[in-house]
Amino acid sequence: MGGAKAHLDATEADLLERARQGDKEAFYSLVCPCERSVYTAAVSILNNPADAEDVAQEAVLKAFTHLARFRAEAKFSTWLIQITINEARLKLRKDRRHLQESLDEPHTNEDGEYIPKDFADWREVPSETLQQKELREALKRAIAHLPLKYREVLILRDVQQRTIKETAQILDLTEGAVKTRLLRARLQIRDALAPGVDGTWTTSKAGYQKVRPW
């Protein structure tokens, strides 16, 4: 791939070179800036912090072992996240825990399009409300209950703030597929958290009105 090295800055290229020769310290320096996204990717797939840490460690060791395969066509962090996601999926398959997930089937019409559950007005959410413990807990549960294919996209795009393009690259999807899954993920989270559920997220309950057009 022409000009592929341009992705790497001088420091990263130097660290990579040393790591390839077996320098673990250099490799750790490469991994360090990505460790949070590695953990986040793993825990969002596995829904279990201890398993996620094991998988994160495995993924890092695997990356070190197979460093020769990294051709710098992608960013190092992209490559490491790909390995992590693969490891996490393998673990999930092995444990068959995924059978318990996706309890809430999304609402779709006959064309398979997502229909929002309700139209609760969620306009007024002051920042202190966004920090409420109950809301954060509900968000965590809502993400954990998303079907895996939506969850992966949401984590890469909205939690880790990656571009649509990079998200597509990591998951080996088209950009169109990423956008479709992202839409579903965001709508489902919105549905799960919309004050229509019980109205507790808004500070001024008086202003809240549940509306269904049909």
Added chain:
Amino acid sequence: MRVIEISCLEVWREISNYVDGEVDAELRARLEAHFKVCAHCTAILDGMRNVVKLVGDGVEYELPDGFSQRLYRKLMDR
């Protein structure tokens, strides 16, 4: 510019792309004209923006204590 009307269903299909600024000028104008007159879709839009904001601060995904040290040790012991 003449703005062609758009249905709620079409709005929901594009609402996430709209939040991300991934729609062209013509579609954006149609969506915005719809939001002006449709309270339901505006509520969905506001909700989705809140979701992006909420999810984006990532506080649900703090690293466990000692994660870095354990990772470092694992690598060195290998």
